[in-house]
Amino acid sequence: MRVTGRLFARLRDIAGRGELPREAPAGANVAAVWSSLVAEYPELSAYERSISCAVNADYSRFTAAVADGDEIAFLPPVSGG
Amino acid sequence: MIPSTLITAAPLDHAALVKALDGSGIGAVAVFLGLVRDHNKGRKVLHLEYEAYEPLALRGLDLIVAEAREKWPAVTLAIHHRIGRMAIGEASVAIAAASPHRADAFAASRYAIERIKQIVPIWKHEYFEGGDVWIEGATADPDNAAAREEALRIACA
Numbered sequence: 001m002r003v004t005g006r007l008f009a010r011l012r013d014i015a016g017r018g019e020l021p022r023e024a025p026a027g028a029n030v031a032a033v034w035s036s037l038v039a040e041y042p043e044l045s046a047y048e049r050s051i052s053c054a055v056n057a058d059y060s061r062f063t064a065a066v067a068d069g070d071e072i073a074f075l076p077p078v079s080g081g
Numbered sequence: 082m083i084p085s086t087l088i089t090a091a092p093l094d095h096a097a098l099v100k101a102l103d104g105s106g107i108g109a110v111a112v113f114l115g116l117v118r119d120h121n122k123g124r125k126v127l128h129l130e131y132e133a134y135e136p137l138a139l140r141g142l143d144l145i146v147a148e149a150r151e152k153w154p155a156v157t158l159a160i161h162h163r164i165g166r167m168a169i170g171e172a173s174v175a176i177a178a179a180s181p182h183r184a185d186a187f188a189a190s191r192y193a194i195e196r197i198k199q200i201v202p203i204w205k206h207e208y209f210e211g212g213d214v215w216i217e218g219a220t221a222d223p224d225n226a227a228a229r230e231e232a233l234r235i236a237c238a
Contacts, residue, residue: 006134008132009132009217010204010217051220052202052220054134054202057134057137058137059222059224073202075134076217077217077221078200078202078204078217078221079205079216080131080173080174080197080205081162081198
């Protein structure tokens with residue numbers, strides 16, 4: 001199946017772009033999508049313990065399963081306000 | 082009609098925000114503006130650029146409004162956050178809380194800004210004299226009850 005990884009702020013700078021189409025095997029979860037991004041951009045691994053994730057613009061968990069067409073976002077610590 | 086929550090690239094108009102709040106039974110409006118400061122951690126700040134994951138940021142603001150309504154049922158809250166490039170002194174966030182009495186208006190507006198800093202996916206990119214850096218604060222988790230308790234504690238202190 002095909003999913004879209006989304007990266008923001010410093011994570012987007014590391015990857016050089018904010019939207020990354022990925023192939024994911026059936027039954028893959030959010031963590032697997034993250035791992036495939038880290039494999040391509042090793043610098044992302046520094047954020048392993050501080051990121052949040054969202055599936056289709058709703059906060060989610062790394063154990064959540066992903067489906068074909070999903071948008072999987074990875075969010076570094078926030079700094080709004 | 083001005084929405085109660087908004088992520089926008091346009092300059093914020095807090096007077097319009099106040100006007101948009103329902104005036105019936107209101108005895109107090111607390112307005113909080115967050116401004117771009119000219120210094121941060123010893124650095125001379127030149128300007129900021131805010132980025133958001135817009136659909137989720139809007140949901141986050143809506144969640145904060147819902148949480149505030151649960152805690153302070155008589156308060157009407159509006160939160161507008163600006164994104165994009167901002168100069169020193171410009172408002173990045175405007176919060177207005179209307180209430181029959183002042184205590185709840187102050188508390189709800191304080192709660193809102195604390196929660197924004199906890200759970201809303203917005204990031205500031207600071208451009209300072211000599212470089213630039215992404216500012217990173219809290220790991221966002223709206224289900225973290227301890228974070229919400231902490232925001233309530235600060236708001237009600």
